[in-house]
Amino acid sequence: MSTAGQEKVKVRLATTSLAGCFGCHMSFLDIDERLFELAEIAEFDRSPLTDIKHCGPCDIALIEGGVCNTDNVHVVRELRANAKILVAVGACAINGGLPALRNKLDVNAILTQVYRDPKTGEPCVPNSPELPLPLDMVYPVNEIVRVDYSLPGCPPSGDAIWKFLTDLILGRMPRLDYSLLNYD
Amino acid sequence: MAETTFTIDEMPIPFTPGQTILEAAKAAGIYIPHLCYHPELKAHGGCKMCTVLVNGRPQTACTQKAAAGQEVDVDTPELNAMRRTLVQMLFIEGNHFCPGCEKSGACQLQALGYEYEMLTPHFVELYPERKVDASHPDVLIEFNRCVLCELCVRASRDIDHKEVFGIAGRGRDAHLVVNSPTGKLGDSALAVTDRAVQVCPVGAIIVKRVGFAAAPIGERIYDKSPISAEVDVNESSEAR
Structure with a gap:
C-alpha cells in the first residue's frame, strides 16, 4: 500500500569535464531551483559535484569538453562502459571547440615553445609520471567512444540542459525548441 | 490556369515563364533552403541545399525552371x-x-x-x-x-x-x-x-x-x- 520507507529508484547521473572550461557545468547549475526537483528523481555518480573519482553503473553520463590527453580517453571509456546513455554536452565535446584550435599546430612545437627548464632556460617538455600524455589533437568525444546524444551550445543554456535532461529521464526523444538550440 | 501553375508539396504555385522553382516559391512565400543562391547573381547550383524533387527526380530549385504541371516536393522528411x-x-x-x-x-x-x-x-x-x-x-x-x-x-x-x-x-x-x-x-x-x-x-x-x-x-x-x-x-x- 504505502511506499513510505521504500526507497524510490533514482536516475543515476554522471558528469565530467575534460578539455573544456567548466562552463557547461556552470550552466548546469544555472537550472537553479530546479536542482531540487532534479534531486527528487536523480542522484549523482562520478561528477565534479560529488567528487566521486570513478564511475559505477549509471543511467546518463554528461560529458563536457573534448578529448585532449590519455587521461581523458580513460575517463570517456569508463563513462561509456558504465552509462546507458552518453551525452556530449557543449561545443568542445561535440567538435573539439576552442581547445581544438591547437589541432593545426605540432604538439612538440607547442610544448617546447611554452616550457623552459628553470635552471638552464632551455626548452624542456614536462615529463612527470603524474601528467597524462597530450594527444596529437583534441578530439570530439564521438571520435573516441560512441555518443548517444549531443547537446550543442557554448555553453548550452540552463533551460536547454533542463529540457534535454528531463526529456531523457522521462523517456522522450530529446528535442530543443528553436530558442534553445545554439552553437555559441 | 493549368498553364501557369505547378505544385509545391501539393499546393498550386503560380509562376511566370523563365522563373526558377526557387524564385516562384519565394514569390509565393514558400521557403526553399539555399546557401549559394543570391537574387542579384546568376544561379550556381553548387551547394545543393535547394535540392527538391521535381516529378520525383532531384533537381536544384535555383537552376531548374518552373514548368506547368510540375509536381515539386520541398518539405519532406527525406529531403x-x-x-x-x-x-x-x-x-x-x-x-x-x-x-x-x-x-x-x-x-x-x-x-x-x-x-x-x-x-x-x-x-x-x-x-x-x-x-x-x-x-x-x-x-x-x-x-x-x-x-x-x-x-x-x-x-x-x-x-x-x-x-x-x-x-x-x-x-x-x-x-x-x-x-x-x-x-x-x-x-x-x-x-x-x-x-x-x-x-x-x-x-x-x-x-x-x-x-x-x-x-x-x-x-x-x-x-x-x-x-x-x-x-x-x-x-x-x-x-x-
Whole structure:
C-alpha cells in the first residue's frame, strides 16, 4: 500500500569535464531551483559535484569538453562502459571547440615553445609520471567512444540542459525548441 | 490556369515563364533552403541545399525552371534529412568554431544547422589547415570558414567587375583564391564597399573593426527568427 520507507529508484547521473572550461557545468547549475526537483528523481555518480573519482553503473553520463590527453580517453571509456546513455554536452565535446584550435599546430612545437627548464632556460617538455600524455589533437568525444546524444551550445543554456535532461529521464526523444538550440 | 501553375508539396504555385522553382516559391512565400543562391547573381547550383524533387527526380530549385504541371516536393522528411547531412559535411570540412566567429547569429550555414536541427556535425572532423589573410586594410578572409559557395566570386565578377576571387583546385582540394600578384587580398583591387564583401553567407569575408558589435546575443538575425522565415524580398541577411 504505502511506499513510505521504500526507497524510490533514482536516475543515476554522471558528469565530467575534460578539455573544456567548466562552463557547461556552470550552466548546469544555472537550472537553479530546479536542482531540487532534479534531486527528487536523480542522484549523482562520478561528477565534479560529488567528487566521486570513478564511475559505477549509471543511467546518463554528461560529458563536457573534448578529448585532449590519455587521461581523458580513460575517463570517456569508463563513462561509456558504465552509462546507458552518453551525452556530449557543449561545443568542445561535440567538435573539439576552442581547445581544438591547437589541432593545426605540432604538439612538440607547442610544448617546447611554452616550457623552459628553470635552471638552464632551455626548452624542456614536462615529463612527470603524474601528467597524462597530450594527444596529437583534441578530439570530439564521438571520435573516441560512441555518443548517444549531443547537446550543442557554448555553453548550452540552463533551460536547454533542463529540457534535454528531463526529456531523457522521462523517456522522450530529446528535442530543443528553436530558442534553445545554439552553437555559441 | 493549368498553364501557369505547378505544385509545391501539393499546393498550386503560380509562376511566370523563365522563373526558377526557387524564385516562384519565394514569390509565393514558400521557403526553399539555399546557401549559394543570391537574387542579384546568376544561379550556381553548387551547394545543393535547394535540392527538391521535381516529378520525383532531384533537381536544384535555383537552376531548374518552373514548368506547368510540375509536381515539386520541398518539405519532406527525406529531403530535410539530406539537407541536414549536407550542413554536417560543410561543418566538418572547414573549421567552423561558432563561439569565436563574428558572424555567429547572422550566419546562414549556422542558421541552416538550426533549421534542420543539427545537434552534432556527426562525421569525423577534417580540421583542415587554412590560413587567415589579413593583408587588406579593411577586410580579412578567414579561409577556415569558407564553404565555397562562390557568391564572392560571382559578385566580384558580375557586380563589382573586378574578378578579385576565384576557386582553384578540384574536389576536396578546391579552395578560394585571390586574384592579385601576390595572392594576398591587400594587393588586390578589393574595396570594403564591394558587393563581394557583403554577400558572404558565412564568416569567411569579414569587415575589420566591426567584431561582435553588429548586434548583441539575443538581438542577432537568427536569434529572433529562423532562416525559413526569410522568404520573398525582405531577406535581412541578403539585403545587407
